[in-house]
Amino acid sequence: MSTVVFASVVRVKDGLPLSASTDYEQDPELQETKRHLKTLSKKLSQLPDRCSLKSGSYNVNFTSSLGVGYLMVCAASYPNVLAFCFLDELQREFIVTYDSKRIGGVVRPYSFIEFDTFIQKTKQRYNNPRSLSTKLNLSDMQTEIRLRPPHQLSPDELQALNGCSRRSSAKYNGIAPTQMLEPASLSGIVSCVLTVLCGGLNLLRGVHAIESILQNDGEDFNYVMAFFLGTAACIYQCCLFAYFSVWRNSKSFLSLALICLSNMYLHELRNLWQILFHVAVAAFMTLQIRLRRPIGKAPDYNV
Template sequence: MIYFSLISRISDGLPLAGTTDVSYENDDPDFKLAYKELKRVIRKCDKFPDRCTYTPSTYSIHFISALGLTFSVICDSSYPTVLAFSFLDEIQKEFLQQYETEKREKATRPYTFVEFDTFLQKAKTRYKHPRTLTTKLDLTTLSQEIRLRPPYNISPEEVNPPVGNFVLSTSFRTSATSHRHFVPLGLFGWVTVAMNVFCSCLNLARAILLMNEGHIDDFDSEVYQFGALFLLCCLFFSYQVYLMCWPTNMRKPLACATLGSICLCQLYLWEHRTSIQMLFHITVSCTATFVIFTRQIQEKLPQYNL
């Protein structure tokens, strides 16, 4: 029979929904082992094919991956494989129908869709007796598909690499091992990034134009000094893009320093720019600083208490 099911996000391993009534199995050491191994498999699922089976004990773990999600189940090793994957296909269709992509991607807390457990319990009850269930389901197509493309059997070495084997221990490192990452940018954030890239390109073009106008034998001329200032502005705007897109230590002080440097450059370049151009560059830089300050880093809980 089916004992436990879990729906998680591939990008960071975040569990979105799962079965809650597993306390009655906690005294079984084999189930504890399968439960522990499931957590390890989930963190490495993007390294495996989209349909896999892993049997660490008297229990088997089956999972499918699709659309950035992993649907997994723990059941008896004697439970029919075709029924286990039929169960996974069923909960996959229902979950994708109930929760849109945007809602799934915005979830930040474990078990955000805990109410989906109601459907999981009903499905578990239906799949509890395989003999009676096979007469109610049309498993012909799925059986043929599994026979033609059987699930990949994961070996214990792939889940638990040998200690001391550096290559194996690092080959399964996934994005779920990163404990710090930004909450996704919204429309305002992406527009700000685009404007910063635009300003960076403008300053680069002005720097190249000014330096082409200078005399190659006169490196101390003001033309080259202003060209260098335009080039610095280009670098500062590019650095703001970096601070907006990647989590960095001390990013807020660095953002303030970058904003001050851009404003200072505008003062030096007032002869080569109109007031509107200067105001535009300062506004874009201030907006980027605001995004850097307000964009939050999402700290991932290492185990998510699965």
């Protein structure tokens, strides 16, 4: 059956998906084709602005302009001219709806997921020729395709692109250098400020302890170490809150334990309320680190 099966909009410079249609097809061949589409979406900057790829019973067609790529999967029997008319219509609407500055500034996948409504409606129209109202424009697109035909990607080109993608992902395997965190909440910002305050108090008391040691040889140097370890743990908690890292939650609990131990050691120099304040702030910060989760892929990110 000649149909448009799937469509997506991505940012050319990094392949970030901006919007996509939803579908529930479980055909293995279609899933393989959508994996090809995902590879292509990350390499649009290296490809011509209009391309086609034959993938078994399906075709992948895409076009790119002004830093945005528009991709679609359709049945192999679907007319080429209709496919690129479909992409051209998505492009015109997307350019009118979103400005380039906003497109360049987004960091989350599917930031323009509301555009999916337009994609779905357009897909329905192009899958029903009787309701298709763009027949008058087909001659223009036919002429354009005849004068400047889409580049037909070969299996060798696709294999080369797949090889580049695998090498790139292997290079960063396990360290997730570009993993983003959810926006910081107000409580998270407050906890970060309080943690910095506690770190500053520990640092100040540590400096005073050093001065006391220099003036009196009988002072315990371990107090200095306890103050500076507390400062380091506070700074590390702020880093864990601000940036993603592997075993982030476990590291936050270790930092909390270190702060608790250092305050227990300093019980002779601090009263109960001071110790409770430092431990409570550390526990609050640990909770905020746990609540601020990495940004995951959208559930339908299966292209």
